Amino acid sequence: MVSSVETLEFQAETRQLLRLVIHSIYSNKDIFLRELISNASDALDKLRLESLTDSSLESDTADLHISLEVDDDARTLTVRDNGIGMTRDDLVELIGTIAKSGTAGLLEKIKESKDAATAENLIGQFGVGFYSAFMVADKVTLHTRRAGTSEGTAWESDGEGTYDIRSVDGLPVGTSVTLHLKPADSEDGLADYLSPAKIRQVVKQYSDFIRWPIRMAAERTDAEGATTVEADTLNSMKALWARSRSEVTQDEYNEFYQQISHDWLPPAETIHMRAEGTFEYEALLFIPAQAPIDLFSRESSRGVQLYVKRVFIMDDCEALMPDYLRFVKGVVDAHDLSLNVSRELLQHDRQIHGVRRRLVKKVLGAVKDMQSKDAERYAKVWDQFGRALKEGLLEDTDNTEALLDLVSAASTHDPEKTTTLRQYVERMKDGQDTIYYLTGETRAMVENSPHMEAFTAKGYEVLILTDPVDEVWVDRVPAYDGRPLRSIAKGQVDLDESADNGEDADAEKARREEDFAALLSWLSTTLSEQVKQVRLSSRLTTSAACIVGDAHDVTPTLEKMYRAMGQELPTVKRILELNPTHPLVTALRTAHEADAGDPALPEIAELVYGSALLAEGGDLSDPARFTRLLTNRLTSAL
Structure with missing residues (x-):
């Protein structure tokens, strides 16, 4: 028996929100199937749980599953489950009425948002996944019967403002959602959702680890040409992270890692963890054996995927792993997040920050264990990822000591x-x-x-x-x-000369300073454009001179790096240090004392400075002049 149809209106605010969901929020149309499969999975979970405590349900839980059914002639795609089902009141409350406390404020924010991405982030706060079906369908029909009841209900809407609801007898326990699909249109981003290949691809990407089998009929042709129809299971259901470590082999870990990373090598380290308490989650992380070629590219992506109760939510979840650990691959499956959680919300979620801290400590701890227990494997990992890990010393002050231990x-x-x-x-x-x-x-x-x-x-x-x-x-x-x-290469050096020489180092230093005072003063004036000071060195034993910086000066290499990035820095004058025991320096002192006005002395001073600059890998400001001066000196010496 079919009862009379009752037509009801969506609430005003619900109609506005529904239009936003259908026409302007989601940029990725594929997620409608993820949402419907997730709802079906929840219904199966609820039936299994309630059947354990309520014998009156009299439901068969031996083959709980989700079916996807395609009808090319009618252009329909049906998502069917044999889960808990809904009553008429459930339908009106859960589907007919979206409005909740704060809906008006949310709608106002969405209207004020300047772009679709911001709007999508805002809608993620609300959780209206079922209505994403209207992105791809002109009409949605739902049939359902709750376990433990005899009467079923049908619900139908075109998403424009009203919905029809009626009672129906003879329905099986569970829910079926039938989408009357719009024509495929590449301009509108609508794929051919009647295509088995497309359906398989979407299921594989978003719902591969749903614990219940997702089935779809497929035709088989035998050797004699006879055709049969069989049910294929589209998802692997291998949520390794949900199993205990003792139940998973390393081969299974390796296979899963290679699937999510597209790497042909097994990982260097596997980290499997589970957290229980106020915020429950499982994590399965991998440290690769080899760095990806884009590790230091600006476009490099992070490798941790976010799932919510085995439903894929997003790739490269930035909130779960800091940039310096971007090479870590894996999955985090949170139990207490909304399926529509956005990247913006994750960045400010206190619990997610707590998860991130624990994941980072686990990864750093795994590398530390490697260092102490398997030096060869650690050396290989450090060779591949050490440079990235050292970036953490610039951005992760909470783990400075742990990172220094790894250096x-x-x-x-x-x-x-x-x-x-x-x-x-x-x-x-x-x-x-x-x-x-x-x-x-x-x-x-x-x-x-x-x-x-x-x-x-x-x-x-x-x-x-x-x-x-x-x-x-x-x-x-x-x-x-x-x-x-x-x-x-910075500041003064004091390596305890008095202990080595058995004499008063301070007195010896003072005597040398006095002997070289005139030369140092003259050189400081002569080279004032290049250096801020000329002094005697205690760090040289064989070279005539070197260039050093003050304790807090920017190094020449760092200065080059900044300039390469387009950041101009003020010119930093450095210090020229002379080795007072080197023959060139003592000869220069003697020549200066003999004739401070000798025109060759300034050229020799330039050569001493230029040689010191070249010795540390620096760049001469005028290489041609330096070469000419050096050639003249060599010629005069022959």
Whole structure:
């Protein structure tokens, strides 16, 4: 028996919201199927749960599933489930009336929004996924019967302001939603949702890990040409993150990783975690074995996908992983978020921030465990991702110590191996309280720098830092394990000369300063355009001169980086240091004392400065002049 049809109107605010959903909110039309499948999955979950506690339901839960049915002639797509179903009152409350507290305010914000993306973010606060069906359908028909009741209900609407509702006998338990599809139109972004290939693609992308089977009929032709119709299951249902680690093999992890990352190598590390309490979620994360080619590209994307109760929500969820861990791949499945949650909302969600903090600690902890238990694997991971991890020292102050523990760098201790900061500290000389380092473009350039001479001679280990990011983070991080980090190319150097020489170093230094005072003053004046000071050096043993910066000066390499990015910096004058024991310097002092007005002396001063600049990998302002002066000096010496 079919009862008379009752036509009801949507509430005024609901009509406005419905029009926005249908015509202007969602840019991705495919999500309508995700929403309907998610609703069906929820209905199956509810039936399974209620059947455990309410025997009066008398429902068969042996084969709970979702069916997708296509009718080419009628141009309909039906999403059917044998879940809990709805009563007439459920329909009116859940579908006929969208309006909730705050609807008017939400509508006002949507109207004021300047673009569709902002509107979509706002609509995400409301949760009206069922109505996304009207983006692709001229009419939607719904049939349902709730478990434990005998009367079914039919609901139908074209989404324009009214809906029809009536009672229907003889319906099975569950719900079917039939979409009377609009014609496919590439200009309007409407795909052919009657195409089995398109349906499979959408299910695979958005609903692959729904726990219930999603089935669709498919024709099979045997060897004799006979055709049969069978039901194909479209989704894998392999939500590995929802299973305990003991239930999943490493081969399954590897297969899943390769599926979501499109990487042909197995991951270097698998992180499987579950959090329970006020905010429940599961996470399955992977550290790749090899860096993607776009790791340092501006267009590089992050690799963590967000699911809500096994329903795909978005790729590259920025709120879940900081930029310096953008290489981490995987899935986070939250239990307590709306399916329509937007990126904007996630960025400000307190619980999501808590999830992010725990995920970061898990990833850094996994790399730390690798460092202590499998040095070879750690070395490979650091080689691939160390530069990105060091970016965290610029942006993640909460994890500075954890990141410093992971830092691995070349050093003068062993030309074949890198060292951690912890290992460096354990090897420090008695009385040494400073971690020394030198930055540069290449290891060879750093190792051969004049700045290294005194440190090499006295056996002090120096870290060799050649990544561009090293130029920045060493200035942001004052110390490690209570030991300050210090560039050997900045400030004064005091390596305790008195202890080595057995004499009063201060008196010796004062005597030298007096002997060279006139030369240093003359050089400071002569080279005033290039340097701000000329002084004697305690860091040189074999070179005649070197150029150093004050403790807080920008390094030349960093200055080049800023200029390459279009940021002009004020010219930083640096300091020229002379080795008072070098024959060239002592000869220059003697020549100056003999005839301070000798016209050759300014040219020699330029050559000393230019040579020091070249020795550290700097650029001459006038290479042609330097070459000419050097040629003249060599000619006169022959």
